[in-house]
Amino acid sequence: MNTENQYIPYTVRIAKKTIEAPNIQTYRLEFTNSEDAEKFTFKAGQFAEYGVLGEGESTFCIASPDTRKGYIECTFRTTGRVTKALANCEEEDIITLRGPFGNTFPIEDWYGKNIVFITGGIALPPLRCVIDTLLDQREKFGEISVYYGAKSVEDLTYKTELEEWANRGDVKMFITVDPGGETPDWKNFVGFVPTILEQNLPKSENAVAVIAGPPILIKMGMPILSKCGFPNNQIFTTLENRMKCGVGKCGHCTVGKTYVCKDGPVFTYEEILAMPLEY
Amino acid sequence: MELKILTSANIPTFFNSLIQSGKVVVAPVLKKNGKVFFESVESYDQVSTDYIQTVFSAKSVVFPKVEELFSYTKKEDGSVEITNDLSSVPETIIWGLRPCDSSAFNYLTEFFLRENPDSYYKTRKERTTLISISCAKADDACFCTSVGLNPGSTEGCDILFTAMGDIFYTEVMTEKGKALIDAKLFTETEEKSKEAHLAKINTKFSIEEIKERIQNAYESTQWKHESMGCLSCGACAFSCPTCTCFDIQDEGTTENGKRLRCWDACGFGQFTQHASGHNPKTNQTARRRQRLLHKFKYSVENLGIVSCVGCGRCIRICPAHLNIFENILNVTKA
Numbered sequence: 001m002n003t004e005n006q007y008i009p010y011t012v013r014i015a016k017k018t019i020e021a022p023n024i025q026t027y028r029l030e031f032t033n034s035e036d037a038e039k040f041t042f043k044a045g046q047f048a049e050y051g052v053l054g055e056g057e058s059t060f061c062i063a064s065p066d067t068r069k070g071y072i073e074c075t076f077r078t079t080g081r082v083t084k085a086l087a088n089c090e091e092e093d094i095i096t097l098r099g100p101f102g103n104t105f106p107i108e109d110w111y112g113k114n115i116v117f118i119t120g121g122i123a124l125p126p127l128r129c130v131i132d133t134l135l136d137q138r139e140k141f142g143e144i145s146v147y148y149g150a151k152s153v154e155d156l157t158y159k160t161e162l163e164e165w166a167n168r169g170d171v172k173m174f175i176t177v178d179p180g181g182e183t184p185d186w187k188n189f190v191g192f193v194p195t196i197l198e199q200n201l202p203k204s205e206n207a208v209a210v211i212a213g214p215p216i217l218i219k220m221g222m223p224i225l226s227k228c229g230f231p232n233n234q235i236f237t238t239l240e241n242r243m244k245c246g247v248g249k250c251g252h253c254t255v256g257k258t259y260v261c262k263d264g265p266v267f268t269y270e271e272i273l274a275m276p277l278e279y
Numbered sequence: 280m281e282l283k284i285l286t287s288a289n290i291p292t293f294f295n296s297l298i299q300s301g302k303v304v305v306a307p308v309l310k311k312n313g314k315v316f317f318e319s320v321e322s323y324d325q326v327s328t329d330y331i332q333t334v335f336s337a338k339s340v341v342f343p344k345v346e347e348l349f350s351y352t353k354k355e356d357g358s359v360e361i362t363n364d365l366s367s368v369p370e371t372i373i374w375g376l377r378p379c380d381s382s383a384f385n386y387l388t389e390f391f392l393r394e395n396p397d398s399y400y401k402t403r404k405e406r407t408t409l410i411s412i413s414c415a416k417a418d419d420a421c422f423c424t425s426v427g428l429n430p431g432s433t434e435g436c437d438i439l440f441t442a443m444g445d446i447f448y449t450e451v452m453t454e455k456g457k458a459l460i461d462a463k464l465f466t467e468t469e470e471k472s473k474e475a476h477l478a479k480i481n482t483k484f485s486i487e488e489i490k491e492r493i494q495n496a497y498e499s500t501q502w503k504h505e506s507m508g509c510l511s512c513g514a515c516a517f518s519c520p521t522c523t524c525f526d527i528q529d530e531g532t533t534e535n536g537k538r539l540r541c542w543d544a545c546g547f548g549q550f551t552q553h554a555s556g557h558n559p560k561t562n563q564t565a566r567r568r569q570r571l572l573h574k575f576k577y578s579v580e581n582l583g584i585v586s587c588v589g590c591g592r593c594i595r596i597c598p599a600h601l602n603i604f605e606n607i608l609n610v611t612k613a
Contacts, residue, residue, distance in 0.1 A: 005398045007348040007527075007538070011359050032358065053351050053359065054533040058554075079554040094359055215557055241559060242551055244527045244543075247395040251524035251545060254569065255559070256497075257577035262395065276497060278551075278559040278569075 006247045009051060009096035010036045015071060017091050020157045021150075024122060025087060026063065026075040032094060040100070042066055044107060044130045045238060045266045048099030049246055050074055055085035059243040061126035061265075062100060065133035072097075075125035075157060101246035102265045105130055105210070105236060114142040114207040118221050120149045120193045123213040124157045126238050126265075130210060131165070138170060145172035145202055149193040152181030174200055194220040204229030210236045215279050222269045235269035239279045255279050280433075281457065283449040283465040285440070290447060291323040293464050297372050298322065302408075305340055306374040307333050317373070326375065331418050332590055336380055336520030337373045341387060341403040344517075348399070348527070350537040365402040372459070376411040379423045379588040381436035383520035384409060389582050390523055399540075408455045413441040417478035420591030422604050425484050428588060430477040441473045448473065483604045486585060492611035493576045497568065499610040506567035506606075508599030513544030515570070515593035515601075521586045524550070545569050571606055 016028035031037035042048075042062055051057035058080075064073035078087040089095060107130070115134060119127045134141050146165065150156045156175070165171045176189035176196045189196045194217065201224075202209070209225045211218055218237050225235050241253035241260045248262035255278040258264070267275075285293060298304050298321065307315045307327045315330040317337045349363035384404070391400035414421075414430035423429060433439045437456035440447040448471050451457050516522040526543040530536050543550060546566050552558040560566050578586035587603065594602050 005363065006395060007399075007540075008361060008363060011361075051529075051538075052533065053353070053538075054529050054531050054536050056529045057527060077554075083554070092357075094357060096359075214555065215553075215559070240553075242553055244525070249391070249395070249397060249523065250526070250540075250543070252526075252543075252550060254573075254577075256572075257580045278565070 006098065006245070009049070009098045010040065011094050012097045014089055014091050014093050014095065017089075020075060020159070021155050023078040023087075024075065024155075024157055025078075026073055026158075027086075027089075027095075028064075028071050028073050029095070029097065030071050037070070040072075042072070042100035043104035044133045045104040045126075046100035046102050047126075047246075047261075047265060048072075048074070048097055048101065049243075050076075050086060051096035051098070052082060052085040052089065053096060056082045057096070057098070057244070058082040058086065059240070059246070061129065061238070061240075063125035063128050065129050065136060067133055067136040075122075075128075077122045098246060101261055103263070105266050107133060110134075110208050111140045112142060112206070114144070114203065114205075116145045116147070116202040116207060116209045116225075118147040118193060118197055118209065118211040118213070118217070118225075120213040120217045121151070121155070122157065123217070123240075124148055126212050126240075127210060128158060128161070135165075135168075135171070142206065143172065144170065145174065147174040147176075147193055147197050147200075149176040149178065149189075149191075149196065150181070151178050153177055153183045153186055155181070193217055194224060197221060197224055201228045208234045208236065212238050218272075218279070219277075222272065226269060232270040232273065233268045237267055237269070237272065238265045239267060240265060241279055281451040281460075282468050282470055283451060283460060284468045285447040285449050285465050287442070287445050287447060289464045293461065294323040294326065294374065296461060296464075297374070297459065301370075303369045303371040304374055305337060305371060331414070331416050331421070332377060332592060332595070334592070334596065335518050336383065336590065336592065337376055338383065338387060338520050340371050340373055340407055341384070341400055342391075342523065345539050345541045346399060348538045348540055350535070351531075352535040353533065365399065368402050368406055370406045370408075371403075372408045372410060374410045376409055376436065377414055377590065378411050378430060378432035378434070378436070378439065379428055379590040380520050381409045381411045381439075382428055382432055382434035383588045383590070385435040386521050386578070386582070386584050386586050386588075387523065389584060390578075390586075393582065408438075408459065409436045410438045410440070410456075410459075411436040413439060413473060413476065414478045415442060415476060417480045418591070418595075420594040421478070421480050421589065422483050422591060423589035424480045425482045425604060426486055426585050426587055426589040430480060431473040441476055443471065443473075443476050448476075484608055489575060489607060489611055490579060490585070493572070493607075496576070496610045497572065499612075501610045501612065502564045502568045505609055506564045506601070508601055509546065509563045509567050510599055511546045511548055511563055511566065512598060513546050514596045514598065515603075516544035516546060517542060518592040518596045520588060520590055520592070521574070545573070567601075567606075571603065571610070574603075575607060
């Protein structure tokens with residue numbers, strides 16, 4: 001983060017544009033200034049403000065792990081004015097970047113443990129950063145499982161990576177699509193993520209669960225994990241309330257007295273239970 | 280602190296000397312609609328002396344309604360030049376703040392500078408001097424005495440004047456204040472009691488009791504009733520001396536323009552709305568609750584300060600006649 005003035009952005013070049021699903025794209029971004037690239041250090045869980053000058057800024061997590069150097073990636077869905085402008089950008093275009101903001105997942109505390117990821121839709125990108133961080137040092141962790149669902153087969157994000165993870169042999173994959181979203185040759189699960197999770201409950205001994213998703217998935221998923229034995233302080237989530245500044249000033253992201261942007265976005269279920277339901 | 284006396288007859292001379300010093304002087308001015316607003320003035324003739332409170336606070340001097348964060352220009356080689364220049368922020372004197380207003384600046388400073396310090400606020404605040412005038416009059420909306428202040432509080436100001444007949448009793452609180460004192464106009468004095476010259480403002484509640492009782496107020500069934508009339512117009516937030524919420528917007532083209540920060544309000548329906556359409560603060564009740572709990576609970580937990588100074592602006596301006604101290608009393612009822 002630019003500590004002198006948090007509102008002055010870096011400029012970054014779109015090095016690679018990948019269409020992931022309808023209206024969902026991944027940008028690989030490289031700093032235009034090599035000094036900025038050195039200054040910009042982040043950890044899994046943090047987010048940034050991505051902008052198109054003249055249009056504004058949008059908030060997305062950093063979707064690539066810090067173990068892969070030289071670039072960062074973000075994946076976003078086209079929704080409003082800024083994401084439309086971003087989506088219209090092409091490779092080699094310059095966009096702005098502010099960050100990194102927020103806290104991080106305590107990955108070092110997870111060494112030796114089994115890790116369960118539960119996510120849906122466009123909430124895989126924040127966890128992809130964590131999953132890749134773990135996979136880049138695979139030997140340090142126990143079993144890794146991923147529960148991921150989207151509306152339809154077409155809407156699944158990171159299709160190639162999902163396949164790669166499944167083919168590694170050391171990641172248990174539970175990929176599902178909403179009823180009606182399956183194709184004739186779909187061989188994975190059909191059903192909403194909480195249902196698939198309940199039918200295939202993960203083991204909670206020596207395990208950590210990480211859940212990200214639309215708020216409804218977080219609200220439904222956390223109690224399921226808690227009930228199946230995960231201690232509340234070993235269930236992690238990342239909240240993504242509306243944000244503008246990233247530094248705890250603009251007031252948009254508050255949940256009670258908590259600023260998601262600076263006190264989060266990573267919270268444990270224990271912390272979530274102490275907050276009002278404002279996410 | 281230094282204590283001085285300025286005769287009432289010398290006030291215009293002192294005031295005009297401030298203007299001649301080249302600083303921007305912002306003071307209360309009576310407008311054609313009969314209401315008083317802070318604006319920059321050229322001479323003491325423009326200054327209103329008969330007002331209980333201005334419609335808007337003076338926070339816009341340090342936190343403008345619309346503020347340029349930077350400007351940008353795309354160059355021919357495709358690179359982007361981003362410039363931000365705070366050096367042109369003028370030295371400003373705010374004249375005629377009420378004691379509640381100057382104490383609000385203490386909160387603003389804590390909020391903007393304690394964590395992730397804001398360079399825009401920092402520059403503006405460093406170049407601002409606050410000259411307050413004690414209140415000789417008050418109205419039904421005033422409740423500073425309920426939030427730990429009084430019509431003669433010196434919190435946050437650089438100089439506080441208290442009118443006592445023919446003289447202005449002058450408390451010079453800071454070095455910034457001292458720098459403005461002209462030895463030819465001010466005389467030394469002993470400490471005087473301001474009491475008899477201040478407005479009488481009854482307390483509506485004990486703030487210590489409220490701080491205690493508000494702990495469980497989130498669950499109160501009264502919120503719906505208390506927020507029923509709220510039109511989500513945001514007038515309370517825009518007139519408030521301690522509201523700090525803002526939006527960030529670009530103005531211009533992709534070639535050149537500027538990024539702006541603009542006041543926003545937690546009472547607006549889209550303030551918390553996600554891109555998906557989901558809104559964590561679903562209705563006006565949740566939004567009104569956020570506003571009130573922020574003032575009386577969250578800012579106490581985060582910064583140790585009740586961020587309501589009892590100026591009463593939101594009460595006077597609310598088109599639905601919502602009253603913040605009545606709301607607070609009702610949601611904290613046992």
